[in-house]
Amino acid sequence: MASAPPPILTLTGITKSFPGVRALDGVDLDVAPGEVHCLLGQNGAGKSTLIKVIAGAHQPDTGRIGWKGEDVTLNNPVSAMRLGIATIYQELDLVTHLSVAENVHLGHETSTAGFVRRAVARERTAELLARLGHGEIxxxxxxxxxSSAGQQIVSMARALSHETQLIVMDEPSAVLDPDEVNNLFRIVENLTAQNVAVVYISHRLEEIRRIGDRVTVLKDGRAVARGLSAKETATKDIVALMTGRDVEYDFPRRAVPFDPTGSEPVLVAEELSRKGEFASLDLTLRPGEIVGLAGLVGSGRSEILETIYGARPPSTGRVLVDGKRLRPGSVTSAVKAGLGLAPEERKAQGLFLLESVARNVSVSSLPSFSKGGWLDRSRERREAYASTQDLSLRPNNPDxxxxxxxxxxQQKAxxxxxxxxxCKVLLLDEPTRGVDVxxxxELYALIRRLADDGVAVLLVSSEIPEVLGLADRVLVMREGQVVHSAPARELDEHRVLDLVMEGSQA
Ligand SMILES: Nc1ncnc2c1ncn2[C@@H]1O[C@H](COP(=O)(O)OP(=O)(O)OP(=O)(O)O)[C@@H](O)[C@H]1O
Ligand SMILES: [Mg+2]
Known part of the structure; x- marks a missing residue:
């Protein structure tokens, strides 16, 4: 048997602490040329921290980094890039006010002959995008x-614009729909065929099976398993390594199917539409009901949630809560009526990055913690803490x-x-994106519990089993239209996929 090729990257005893947390605790990792090495672990296990060490964005406190057999120091991202290490981060780090070509060539040396360079950069960018199957950008x-999927492609083009020998991807598939994931995997296969090594992070174990060669599992900053076979290790063994326990995958089912008769609808959307985004939609949600919107990224699902929430004004139609019409395009009116939206792009839309966890959690409930103009801070903190504990936030420190x-x-927060x-009506956009098994x-159980308590939920998810497992009724969307509506128990994954894809195959 041929001996394994020497690793291109070797990490030995990497330790990295932040105030109060040891994010990495003596991690060893070796990556061979041409392999897809998957990093698995629960939220907060240290995956992103480890790849930031590889990318030169974090300096380890102790430990050694070997590149092709020699010790190296990665003082900054540029030194990693020069060696041939490219990174696609979990939180995309593109400069949003610059063009695609400018982003792709960011960090390359530019000469004073700016004009010629720009033309070359444009051409080269177009080539890279075409190679990635996205010549339309x-x-x-x-x-x-x-879109976030488009931005992802730009990050990828940037990574490929260097002479890359190792490419690190932190949850790249989280913003992609099934077609785009297939495309990504084709790119990965092309790269590995050229002996480029890939470090791949994902919470979706079926992806690891499909493209992974070896798996390293992190738990609480330690590598609890190294270099396992991605194809041959049983899922339950991987999950047990990640969590330290066996996890129930089952969706918490309703004991009795939801009965739509007998209760007044809490939310009604009538002939709601937005030009170019989604066509006339009629929707009724009753207290305790979970309705799922299935469809591809870009099929108009998020736009529907945002329009109901008042964040986008509708072109036609109206939204009623408890029979009262909401002011079109007014979030204030929606929130007052009892609507809540957990948006898809949490960093851009949902989080106050410089604030504490407690404030981020309580920000929408502040009036209820205020009395006579004074904010009851200890109550704010206490209730925020209780709410995050339900979701096992880690570290669960409200400050x-x-x-x-x-x-x-962050997603859980x-x-x-x-x-x-x-809220009376909860609009959830991809609630489990980036959330570990x-x-x-726990999140599923919580959504179930909320519905049992009478909250109406409108759920958007790209994971069809999730929609089928949680929802009472499913609306299947394609290109801005509802093409099918049925009780979840009458559908299965293949049927939904067929409905979602129909026509786009031709
Ligand atoms: N800049 C920072 N300051 C303080 N703590 C940090 C910082 N960055 C990460 N941490 C902590 O280090 C630990 C590991 O975080 P990391 O982002 O590496 O997790 P992860 O495995 O990528 O999780 P996820 O699956 O949620 O992305 C966490 O406890 C996190 O809170
Ligand atoms: Mg991470």
């Missing part, structure tokens, strides 16, 4: 105008700045905010 487009939490834990506010089960 124009190099001159301002990055902020692209920590939210910026210092891991991606998945946004959800905690809406749980605390006790253990916390996911």
């Amino acid at each position: 124009h190099p001159d487009t301002i990055v902020g105008d692209l 920590a700045r939210i910026r210092t939490l891991s991606g998945g834990n 946004v959800l905690a905010r809406w749980l605390l506010r006790r 253990g916390a996911r089960a």
Whole structure:
């Protein structure tokens, strides 16, 4: 048997602490050329911290980094880039007011012959985008105008614009729909065929099976398993390594199917539409009912939630809560009536990064903690804490700045905010994106519990099993239209996929 090729990257005994947290505790990792090495672990396990060490964005407190057999010091991202290490971060780090081409070439040396350079950069960017299967993105487009999936592609183009030998991807699939994930995997296969090594992070275990070669599992900053076979290790063993326990995957089912008769609807949308986004929609939600919106990214699902919430004015139609019409395009009116929205892009829309966890959770409920103009801070903190505990936020410290939490834990904090506010209608956009398997089960149970308490939930998720498992009724969307509506128990994953994809195959 041929001996394994020597690793391109070797990490030995990497330790990294932040005030109060040891994020990495003696981690060893080796990555071979041409392999897809997956990093798994629960939210807060240290995955992003580890890849920031590889990217030169964090300096380890102790430990050694070897590159092709020699010790190296990665003082900053540029030194990693020069070696041939490219990174696609979990929180995209593009400069949103610059163009696609400018972002792709950021960090490359530019000469004074700016004009010629720019033309070359544009051309080269167009080539890279075409190679990524996204020739439709124009190099001159301002990055902020692209969808998150589009921005992801730009990050990828930037990574490929260097002579890359190792490419690190932190949850790249979280913003992609199934087609785009397939495209990403084709890119990954192309790269590995050229002997480029890939470090890949995802919370979706089925992806690890599909493209992973080896798996390293982190738990509380330690590598609890190194270099396991991605294809041959049983899922339950991986989950047990990640969580230290066996996790129930089952969706908490209703004991009795939801009975739509007998209760007045709490939310009604009538002929609601937005030009170019979604066509005339009629929707009724009753207290305790969970309605799921299934469809591809870009099928208009998020736009529907935002329009109901008043964040976008509708072109036609109206929204009623308890029979009373909401002021169109007014979030204030929606919130007053009892609506809550946990948005998809938490960093841009949902979080106050410099504030504490407690404030981020309580911000929408502040009036209820105020008396005579004074804010009852200890109550604010106490209730925020209780709400985050339900979601096993880690670290569960209400005074920590939210910026210092891991991606998945930030997501949980946004959800905690809406749980605390006790809305009548909860609009959830991709609630489990970036949330690990253990916390996911808890989140499902919590959504179920809210519905049992009478909260109406409108759920958008790209994960079809999640929609089918939680929702009572499912609306399938394609290109801004509801193409099918049925009780969840009458549908299965294949049927929904067929409905979602129909027509786009031709
Ligand atoms: N800048 C920082 N300051 C303080 N603590 C931090 C900082 N960055 C990360 N941490 C802490 O380090 C730990 C590891 O975080 P990390 O982001 O690496 O987790 P992760 O495995 O990527 O999780 P997720 O799956 O949620 O993205 C967490 O406890 C986090 O709160
Ligand atoms: Mg992370």
